[in-house]
Amino acid sequence: xxxxxxxxxxxxxxxxxxxxxxxxxxxxxxxxxxxxxxxxxxxxxxxxxxxxxxxxxxxxxxxxxxxxxxxxxxxxxxxxxxxxxxxxxxxxxxxxxxxxxxxxxxxxxxxxxxxxxxxxxxxxxxxxxxxxxxxxxxxxxxxxxxxxxxxxxxxxxxxxxxxxxxxxxxxxxxxxxxxxxxxxxxxxxxxxxxxxxxxxxxxxxxxxxxxxxxxxxxxxxxxxxxxxxxxxxxxxxxxxxxxxxxxxxxxxxxxxxxxxxxxxxxxxxxxxxxxxxxxxxxxxxxx
Numbered sequence: 001x002x003x004x005x006x007x008x009x010x011x012x013x014x015x016x017x018x019x020x021x022x023x024x025x026x027x028x029x030x031x032x033x034x035x036x037x038x039x040x041x042x043x044x045x046x047x048x049x050x051x052x053x054x055x056x057x058x059x060x061x062x063x064x065x066x067x068x069x070x071x072x073x074x075x076x077x078x079x080x081x082x083x084x085x086x087x088x089x090x091x092x093x094x095x096x097x098x099x100x101x102x103x104x105x106x107x108x109x110x111x112x113x114x115x116x117x118x119x120x121x122x123x124x125x126x127x128x129x130x131x132x133x134x135x136x137x138x139x140x141x142x143x144x145x146x147x148x149x150x151x152x153x154x155x156x157x158x159x160x161x162x163x164x165x166x167x168x169x170x171x172x173x174x175x176x177x178x179x180x181x182x183x184x185x186x187x188x189x190x191x192x193x194x195x196x197x198x199x200x201x202x203x204x205x206x207x208x209x210x211x212x213x214x215x216x217x218x219x220x221x222x223x224x225x226x227x228x229x230x231x232x233x234x235x236x237x238x239x240x241x242x243x244x245x246x247x248x249x250x251x252x253x254x255x256x257x258x259x260x261x262x263x264x265x266x267x268x269x270x271x272x273x274x275x276x277x278x279x280x281x282x283x284x285x286x287x
Contacts, residue, residue, distance in 0.1 A: 006112040016129035025136040031162035038111035040155040049105040148172040149207035150223035154183030173207030180204040225251030225277030
C-alpha cells in the first residue's frame, strides 16, 4: 500500500470513519497526502505484522463495496448489492484470513498501514485514521496557533501544521529527549527552510501542564492518554483563547472535547468513541 491508498482508505472506508463524525475534513486528508508517514518512522525498528496486508489493502475497495456501503457526498450510506456480490466479497475475505501469516517487518515497510508502529522508547506513531479524526474534531483553521502534547516522531504535528498553513504555528512538547531530536530532524526535512519561520517548534520538556510561556493558543491537543482521576482540564483554561478547543484522550476511555466559554471557563463539549492511548507521563526525561 502507498501513501495515496492509505489516505483514500482513511477517507472512504467506514471502518475508519467514526460514527460521531460524518466524514473526515477534506483539508485534513489533503494535508495527509503532503506528509509522507514513512519518512517519519525510524530505521532499525521491526515489529510483527501480517505479511499479506498489501494484498488485503489492494482489494479493500472491492470488499468495501461488497459489504454494501458506499460514500455519497462524503457521507456513509448503505446500498443494496446482489447476494452474489456479497458472497464473493465474503469469500475473498475468508481466503485472506486463512492465508495471512505474521513476520517481523521493519516499521518503515508498514508505514502506510493503519496501525500504530513502534518508534522506540515504548512510544508509537498514531494511527493515521486517529490523526485524521483528531484533526477533524479540532476544527483547525489557517493561522491557528496550536499546542501539541507529545511529539513522538513528529508525524501528527506535521499534519496539523499542514492544515493551519504557513501563517500558523504548532508548538509541540516531548518529554523524551531522543524523540524530541528525532522529530526535529523529521520536521526539518519535511518543511525545509520556510523563510526563517519554524512551522513546528519542538520543545523538550514536561507538557503535562501545557506551555504557559507561549500562550495563548487556539487549539490544544494531547497525543497521549490522560488519567481521568488526576487530569485537570481547567489548568489549560488560561492557555487558550476564548472559544479555543482542548482535545485529549483518556488512556483507556473516550476522546474528550472541551472549549473555553465566554466566562473563561472550560466546558465539556462531548465524549467521543472508545480509544486506547499510551499513557501521559509527567516530568521531563533526561538522556
